[in-house]
Amino acid sequence: MSEQIAYLGPKGTYCGQAVEKYLRRLGKKMETVPLNTITEVIHSVNTHKYKYGIVPLENTIEGSVSATLDKLAHKRNSLYIISEIDISVKHQLLALPQARLGEIKEIISHTQALEQCRDFLFRKLPNAKILLAKSTAQAVLNVKEKKQPGRAAIGSREAARKYGLKILVRDIADYKDNVTRFVALSKEKAIIQDKDAITAFVFSCKKDKPGGLYEILGFLAKDKINMTKIESRPSKVVMGDYIFFIDIVGNHYVQAKVAQALRNIEKHSDYFKLLGVYQRKK
Numbered sequence: 001m002s003e004q005i006a007y008l009g010p011k012g013t014y015c016g017q018a019v020e021k022y023l024r025r026l027g028k029k030m031e032t033v034p035l036n037t038i039t040e041v042i043h044s045v046n047t048h049k050y051k052y053g054i055v056p057l058e059n060t061i062e063g064s065v066s067a068t069l070d071k072l073a074h075k076r077n078s079l080y081i082i083s084e085i086d087i088s089v090k091h092q093l094l095a096l097p098q099a100r101l102g103e104i105k106e107i108i109s110h111t112q113a114l115e116q117c118r119d120f121l122f123r124k125l126p127n128a129k130i131l132l133a134k135s136t137a138q139a140v141l142n143v144k145e146k147k148q149p150g151r152a153a154i155g156s157r158e159a160a161r162k163y164g165l166k167i168l169v170r171d172i173a174d175y176k177d178n179v180t181r182f183v184a185l186s187k188e189k190a191i192i193q194d195k196d197a198i199t200a201f202v203f204s205c206k207k208d209k210p211g212g213l214y215e216i217l218g219f220l221a222k223d224k225i226n227m228t229k230i231e232s233r234p235s236k237v238v239m240g241d242y243i244f245f246i247d248i249v250g251n252h253y254v255q256a257k258v259a260q261a262l263r264n265i266e267k268h269s270d271y272f273k274l275l276g277v278y279q280r281k282k
């Protein structure tokens with residue numbers, strides 16, 4: 001298998017910035033492969049088409065990226081988080097060089113980007129029609145190709161430069177410190193020795209067992225294992241059934257208490273899947 005890294009493309013996405021940052025950190029060169037959707041990226045790694053993939057996981061304004069969580073949780077996908085990459089996301093309103101803000105009638109972008117600029121759109125462009133694109137760079141490319149001065153995209157400065165659009169309004173996200181966390185995925189687990197690693201897993205409680213979640217969290221609390229994230233998603237099978245995503249600080253390769261806690265959690269849950277053990281990185 002050649003060393004290729006798939007990501008949500010085309011060139012000019014924030015995901016592409018995460019790929020560059022990741023490769024800089026590794027000090028490696030790799031062929032980068034832009035794909036159309038998060039699902040395609042995850043599928044391509046899961047089926048060994050590409051060795052690595054990078055996808056968005058969560059955002060400071062909008063929270064989790066459900067397309068990523070749902071695919072990672074699925075039992076048919078066996079791939080692991082091997083690293084995380086934080087990217088500062090600075091959205092710009094972009095349009096053709098001749099466009100004017102007062103004449104914008106349509107806004108196109110990725111759903112996460114649109115949500116991150118919800119208040120801006122409400123205040124400045126309340127009547128604009130919203131169009132969805134598969135990524136912010138795809139939206140920028142669409143404005144360039146359709147050549148309609150009444151259409152604007154939400155995307156990055158880098159995408160504006162790449163596709164020759166101008167910035168109509170700068171930094172339009174509703175909160176200043178907008179950060180998206182991306183994760184690098186691989187079929188092979190990262191085997192690391194650091195005790196301060198993040199261990200990510202997903203589980204579902206045993207059916208109709210009062211205190212099921214309390215019991216699972218108890219296995220962490222008992223040994224003072226620090227939980228840094230808990231998030232629930234619908235199981236998609238029965239209304240009201242949830243699966244839980246948890247991050248802890250600890251490493252079952254080098255800490256017996258973490259290994260024991262994970263064994264206990266697996267034993268007391270209906271479904272359990274390790275999502276990865278990786279170094280916390282900014």
Ligand SMILES: O=C(O)C(=O)C[C@]1(C(=O)O)C=C[C@@H](O)C=C1
Pocket residue numbers: 008012013014015016056059065089110112113134135136137180
């Ligand atoms: O569309 C992009 O540029 C992406 O990299 C995707 C994505 C996401 O899905 O969260 C990444 C960062 C921003 O939060 C908005 C969009």
